[in-house]
Amino acid sequence: MTQLRWLAALGAVLLALVVQVSLFPHLAWHGIVPNLCLLVVVAAALTVEAPFALVLGFTAGLVLDLAPPADHVAGRWALALTIAAFLAARVRQDVRPSALDVVGTVAAASFAATSIFALSGILLDDPAMSVAGLLEVVLVALVWDVLLTPFVLPPLMKLFSRLGPQWATT
Amino acid sequence: MAAWGGHDGRERRWKGLDRLESRNRAPRSLLVALVLASITLITLDVSGGGDSPLEPARRVVGEALGPAESAAATAVRPFTAVPDWFRSKGDLAEEVRELEASNAELRGQVELAGFDRNRLEQYDGLTAAAADLGSALVPARVVAMGPRQSQSLTVTIDAGSAAGLGPDMTVVNDDGLVGRVLRVTRSTATVLLVIDPDSTVGGRVGSSMEIGFVTGSGSLDQETGLDLRLVDDASVPARGDTVVTWGSTTGPYAPGVPIGTITDVYSSLREASQRAVVKPFVDFSALDVVGVMVPSGSESDRAVIEADGSLR
Structure with a gap:
């Protein structure tokens, strides 16, 4: 069962990445696209146990770091998505998260992940970008992620909760 | 905690909290491990430079x-x-x-x-x-x-x-x-x-043959364009001039490829070079x-x- 869940999660991440780099640039606003990989990670963090979500966050980040158009220092998205997964997993799970909880978690995770990525760029001096430009990127990315939440999160959460033994069953 | 829920809810709530605890205990070490792994990757990639192990x-x-x-x-x-x-x-x-x-x-x-x-x-x-x-x-x-x-x-x-x-x-x-x-x-x-901020191209002003370096602005907006800094601070590029690449056939950029036209020229007294804004011919979006x-x-x-x- 766990293996099946891993396969489903990895498939979702890869699909999200391909859609993110191949489809969404046509719809992008100033080149900013929704971070679908992040949405997959948040969906996992909200439904299944935290260790799985954390490792999935790391893996998804690593794929984002290494997949073709990427040319930044590898490991930056891995760091950002691991921390985003950790934050999202802190949301209470003893009750089913309401729609508002989900949207709020996505917004917080998106803000945290994009900011951490941007800050790591400033620290590493990877590409020099103005603070105003970074702020624009963070905010527009957040709006994009929240906009796509109703379409992406419910099916993914259903998938993950069906495939996994809930952490709460014990 | 006690503010929301009466005696009836207590049992359930405590169970819930226990679950939260048991669920969140493992990730701490895992979080540290994964964060350290990410930092290791970053370090490897940064120090590796051109031929990084990644x-x-x-x-x-x-x-x-x-x-x-x-x-x-x-x-x-x-x-x-x-x-x-x-x-x-x-x-x-x-x-x-x-x-x-x-x-x-x-x-x-x-x-x-x-x-x-x-x-x-x-x-x-x-x-x-x-x-x-x-x-x-x-x-x-x-x-x-x-x-x-x-x-x-x-x-x-x-x-x-x-x-x-x-x-x-x-x-x-x-x-x-x-x-x-x-x-x-x-x-x-x-x-x-x-237009990537990391990209630097050798540029030559078409009319005066002066050379300089064209760097990206990091924006997809065509008007924001590229920055041209001329090596010779005595020459002032003219508006509307075409900028082409200079370089060798073996280097990264072939010579003579049109890059864009100069739309604005700034000269600062402190810096030793002229800065011009180049509007690229290509619409990158x-x-x-x-x-x-x-x-x-x-x-x-x-x-x-x-x-x-x-x-x-």
Whole structure:
């Protein structure tokens, strides 16, 4: 069962990445696209146990770091998505998260992940970008992620909760 | 805690909290481990520089995901290209004609740029570099674009080492310089756009032959454009001047490719160089068909457009 869940999660991440780099640039606003990989990670963090979500966050980040158009220092998205997964997993799970909880978690995770990525760029001096430009990127990315939440999160959460033994069953 | 819920809720709530505890205990160490792993990766990649140990990993992921991206782009193209669908029918012949035209137009632009006018005829005859834009073009299409969140402006094109591409080759389209190839897999290549803040191109002002360096601004907006800094601070570039690349046939950028026109000139008293804003000829937010400049006569898995416009 766990293996099946891993396969489903990895498939979702890869699909999200391909859609993110191949489809969404046509719809992008100033080149900013929704971070679908992040949405997959948040969906996992909200439904299944935290260790799985954390490792999935790391893996998804690593794929984002290494997949073709990427040319930044590898490991930056891995760091950002691991921390985003950790934050999202802190949301209470003893009750089913309401729609508002989900949207709020996505917004917080998106803000945290994009900011951490941007800050790591400033620290590493990877590409020099103005603070105003970074702020624009963070905010527009957040709006994009929240906009796509109703379409992406419910099916993914259903998938993950069906495939996994809930952490709460014990 | 006690504020919400009475005695009845206590049992359930405590159980819930226990679950929360047991669920969150493991991740702490895991979080630390994964964060450290990320930092290790960053360190490895930063210290590795050009031949970082992650380059093989990038290649493997690229080999696996490149065809998927190409397939996705092909699937998406009919929908995104609806406006000119009726016009082109997505035909390969149309594509080739487009690129042939682009090759001819590029050569025309270079001749008009004042770059060739100023160059001595004999010098032209002496150097092999005089074959400037006469090199062959491998046609390719953009299949993926890096998100702005990742802060690097790179695209994936659907031609790779099998099409005769290699790192540091110049990428153009029918308007002008697009960028250079960073790394290739078998079927795809990653291209660094000239508007990336990390990109620096040697530029030459067409009318005065003055040289300088063109760096990207990190914005897809065509007006924000590129920055040109001239080496010689005594010369002031004129508005409307064309900027072309200077370089060698072996270096990353082939010489004589048009980059853009100068729209604004700033001279600061403190800095020792002139700064000009260059508006690129290429619209980077609508990149599609591009050509990669390969040595004439190189092997390729697709039709190559030769310098004289013929198809091979």
